[in-house]
Amino acid sequence: MKKFLPDLIAILAFIILSFAYFFPADIEGRILFQHDTAAGVGAGQESKEYLERTGERTRWTNSIFGGMPTYQMSPSYDSTTSLKGVEKVYRLFLPDYVVLTFIMMLGFYILLRAFGISAWLAGLGGVIWAFSSYFFILIPAGHIWKFVTLAYIPPTIAGVVLAYRKKYLLGGIITALFIALQIQSNHIQMSYYFMFVILFFIGAYFEDAYKKKELPHFFKASAILALAAVVGVCINISNLYHTYEYSKETMRGKSELKQEGAAASQTSSGLDRDYITNWSYGIGETLTLLIPNVKGGGSGSTMSQSEVAMAKANPMYSGIYSQLPQYFGEQPWTAGPVYVGAFVMFLFVLGCFIVKGPLKWALLGATIFSILLSWGKNFMGLTDFFIDYVPMYNKFRAVSSILVIAEFTIPLLAIFALKEILSKPDTLKLKENRGGVIATLVLTAGVALILAVAPGAFFSGFITTQEMAALKQALPAEHLAPFVANLTEMREAIIASDAWRSFFIIMIGCLFLFLYQQRKLKASFTLAGIALLCLIDMWSINKRYLNDEQFVPKSKQTEAFVKTQADEMILQDTTLNYRVLNFIGFPGNTFNENNTAYWHKSVGGYHAAKLRRYQEMIDHHIMPEMQETYQAVATAGGQMDSVDASKFRVLNMLNTKYFIFPAGEQGQAVPVVNPYAYGNAWFVDKVQYVNNANEEIDALNDILPTETAVVDVKFKEQLKGVTEGYKDSLSTIQLTSYEPNRLVYKASTPKDGVVVFSEIYYPGWQATIDGQPVDIARADYILRAINVPAGEHTIEMWFDPQSIQVTESIAYAALTLLLIGVIIFALMQRSKIAKKP
Numbered sequence: 001m002k003k004f005l006p007d008l009i010a011i012l013a014f015i016i017l018s019f020a021y022f023f024p025a026d027i028e029g030r031i032l033f034q035h036d037t038a039a040g041v042g043a044g045q046e047s048k049e050y051l052e053r054t055g056e057r058t059r060w061t062n063s064i065f066g067g068m069p070t071y072q073m074s075p076s077y078d079s080t081t082s083l084k085g086v087e088k089v090y091r092l093f094l095p096d097y098v099v100l101t102f103i104m105m106l107g108f109y110i111l112l113r114a115f116g117i118s119a120w121l122a123g124l125g126g127v128i129w130a131f132s133s134y135f136f137i138l139i140p141a142g143h144i145w146k147f148v149t150l151a152y153i154p155p156t157i158a159g160v161v162l163a164y165r166k167k168y169l170l171g172g173i174i175t176a177l178f179i180a181l182q183i184q185s186n187h188i189q190m191s192y193y194f195m196f197v198i199l200f201f202i203g204a205y206f207e208d209a210y211k212k213k214e215l216p217h218f219f220k221a222s223a224i225l226a227l228a229a230v231v232g233v234c235i236n237i238s239n240l241y242h243t244y245e246y247s248k249e250t251m252r253g254k255s256e257l258k259q260e261g262a263a264a265s266q267t268s269s270g271l272d273r274d275y276i277t278n279w280s281y282g283i284g285e286t287l288t289l290l291i292p293n294v295k296g297g298g299s300g301s302t303m304s305q306s307e308v309a310m311a312k313a314n315p316m317y318s319g320i321y322s323q324l325p326q327y328f329g330e331q332p333w334t335a336g337p338v339y340v341g342a343f344v345m346f347l348f349v350l351g352c353f354i355v356k357g358p359l360k361w362a363l364l365g366a367t368i369f370s371i372l373l374s375w376g377k378n379f380m381g382l383t384d385f386f387i388d389y390v391p392m393y394n395k396f397r398a399v400s401s402i403l404v405i406a407e408f409t410i411p412l413l414a415i416f417a418l419k420e421i422l423s424k425p426d427t428l429k430l431k432e433n434r435g436g437v438i439a440t441l442v443l444t445a446g447v448a449l450i451l452a453v454a455p456g457a458f459f460s461g462f463i464t465t466q467e468m469a470a471l472k473q474a475l476p477a478e479h480l481a482p483f484v485a486n487l488t489e490m491r492e493a494i495i496a497s498d499a500w501r502s503f504f505i506i507m508i509g510c511l512f513l514f515l516y517q518q519r520k521l522k523a524s525f526t527l528a529g530i531a532l533l534c535l536i537d538m539w540s541i542n543k544r545y546l547n548d549e550q551f552v553p554k555s556k557q558t559e560a561f562v563k564t565q566a567d568e569m570i571l572q573d574t575t576l577n578y579r580v581l582n583f584i585g586f587p588g589n590t591f592n593e594n595n596t597a598y599w600h601k602s603v604g605g606y607h608a609a610k611l612r613r614y615q616e617m618i619d620h621h622i623m624p625e626m627q628e629t630y631q632a633v634a635t636a637g638g639q640m641d642s643v644d645a646s647k648f649r650v651l652n653m654l655n656t657k658y659f660i661f662p663a664g665e666q667g668q669a670v671p672v673v674n675p676y677a678y679g680n681a682w683f684v685d686k687v688q689y690v691n692n693a694n695e696e697i698d699a700l701n702d703i704l705p706t707e708t709a710v711v712d713v714k715f716k717e718q719l720k721g722v723t724e725g726y727k728d729s730l731s732t733i734q735l736t737s738y739e740p741n742r743l744v745y746k747a748s749t750p751k752d753g754v755v756v757f758s759e760i761y762y763p764g765w766q767a768t769i770d771g772q773p774v775d776i777a778r779a780d781y782i783l784r785a786i787n788v789p790a791g792e793h794t795i796e797m798w799f800d801p802q803s804i805q806v807t808e809s810i811a812y813a814a815l816t817l818l819l820i821g822v823i824i825f826a827l828m829q830r831s832k833i834a835k836k837p
Helices: 001-020 035-054 079-091 098-114 119-130 134-143 144-164 169-182 188-211 216-234 237-247 261-265 275-276 284-289 315-321 342-354 358-374 376-389 399-423 429-453 464-475 478-517 521-544 555-557 565-571 595-601 612-635 647-652 694-701 805-833
Strands: 579-582 656-663 668-673 681-684 686-690 710-712 734-741 741-749 753-760 767-771 772-774 777-779 783-788 791-798
Touching: 001 098, 001 521, 035 555, 079 169, 079 237, 098 119, 098 144, 098 429, 119 399, 119 521, 134 144, 134 399, 134 521, 144 169, 144 188, 144 216, 144 399, 169 188, 169 216, 169 237, 169 805, 188 216, 188 358, 188 399, 216 237, 216 315, 216 805, 237 805, 261 579, 275 376, 315 478, 315 555, 342 358, 342 429, 342 521, 358 376, 358 399, 376 399, 399 478, 399 521, 399 612, 429 478, 464 478, 464 612, 464 734, 478 521, 565 595, 565 656, 565 668, 579 595, 579 772, 595 647, 612 647, 612 694, 647 656, 681 734, 694 710, 710 777, 753 772, 753 791, 767 783, 783 791
Parallel strands: 579 656, 686 710
Antiparallel strands: 656 668, 681 753, 734 741, 741 791, 753 783, 767 772, 767 791, 777 783
């Protein structure tokens, strides 16, 4: 027990720090109201109600975007139940928010202990990794999946380290377990980025093994890790496989539309090139790693909120300063900078000179790699190469987020450097290291001092192009130059303030090292002083972006979904299935909220991975029709009988039965019944086959969907080649039973005909007519169609992918393998203890 006492103390310290940061919100039960979290609740409400009512999970919901799979809405599979139990134990059942910081610190601590670093130094490492500003910016943004995935990456790498340190079985078990946990956390982008880090590590261990002539050991460890990776992946194979299949149909899949002009140069698959690089870190902005507000801070804070800036402000322009953001970097918007700690950065740079061995070069290489790729459109040569030639890189947006690699490698090398100094007090005195010490001071404290004295030394301007264009429109010509000069002075003051701050933090840290080198301070006090310095530094920066004022009573989250009078009125309609289109906040809000989806089946919605074809319909038809509809209904004063229904045919084919409009001075929500909605399904007179996606989406401009169905020629066989349908007053079809994943219709027709269903087409939906399987074709770009024979029939459609049974079997087999590994390890440890005298 005594052996583990330092570890228990470190864990207790992590718990105390985590509770302290979120105090008093954590003990008062207050929460952060997060847009993405609230959106997730709205999108998942229909699925939640279905689970509560039936005890089964639906893999499809009609609550947003007309309908989509639930694979990326809190994905849950039975095979992960035991893994979630293990996760709860690892998290020590700590409360929300507190647990996030705790697992972030604990994971890095485990990694450092795997390297054989002392508990006290590893504790410091856990703190400086976990308190990097980006992680605390993720929390209020609601990017919890990303946060948790990042928290499980260091212990995953700990398993790799243990395996290469000849603790094969333990390394394999830890690698498999934490790969499984991070994949379960469902942010593949972060896991993908850290695959590059692992490759850097493997390269370093290969070089080390080659030099020591221990290649057999290297290949043995690599084989065990490969098996562990397979086990960890297979435990989550249900999530991974169905996400992969789903991605082909989403914005991350290849569009069938042929583009012209500039759009034709976009990526051949995956996201559009401009979309991928829209959030690119500025080259000069990289200095935020050392000086947090080197680009002003966050977009959410205005100039008027900065005391430092307002001390330089001209009172004449105070009204404008309450509207201008502090941030003036190259990203469209940012919640805050990526700051790793000034003295942490000093130790990292110092480590590049005093730490020896291939792992140092791996960490330095990974850091540079991360920074260069984070520049995105500001360094397009490398970015284009990765988009075009590196598998899966073009599936992810916001390339600036790859800086998480630097946030990992910088504190890791910093701890290695501090270990070198504390274990060898004369390290910094050595002649071979003097140049490195001087270079480190110049590159960190020197840069901070230059920016403190002359903030414009590294930057050509302090006003963005967009700001300048807006100012030219808003200000008289004679005021433009003095205002720009004053704004520049204010932003220089913001930079100088933080630059001085970083400079003095580095100097204080250097003082601790100097006193230790002079034998004036013991190693324990030096470590404690540096830990306190770094904690105060990073804690205070994080409080700029996540503080107690942002927490609200828990009731606020449910208030977001309070049923409005408009909702009440619409819900009185007991028709089985219809859609609602919310114009409140149009045009920006319709596709950025899921409050509507909480109560209704929405045409709009918010989700990061919507179906690509639906997005293309939004761009080509739904948004233009919304503009026409908004104007027409407003002009008619809500009297729909005087509105031209041909202006919103696509909305009608989506069975949009209700519009929600703002009315009155307060803009309160008012429902408007759309009498022109086509209903759940209809027979058509004609099937018009087209050769490609462009012809299909363009044809919707010309046809009346109730009369003609536009079908890609590739679906001709599913409709038995029918070109002329049959439709008269005797042809009827009615929805008789509705579940999100199962629809039943009664159809009657004197002759064979084609029915178009107002349901979103997606591979995997199955159908029967009177119990006999039939093919589902895609019609009108996004809808379903079936050839129906003459007579009275029951048509049933359902979504229950059989692939889930296969993937679940694989997952259970992988879990069994992991359990066997744990049992073998436990028996081996028991045997070792028994052999001890």
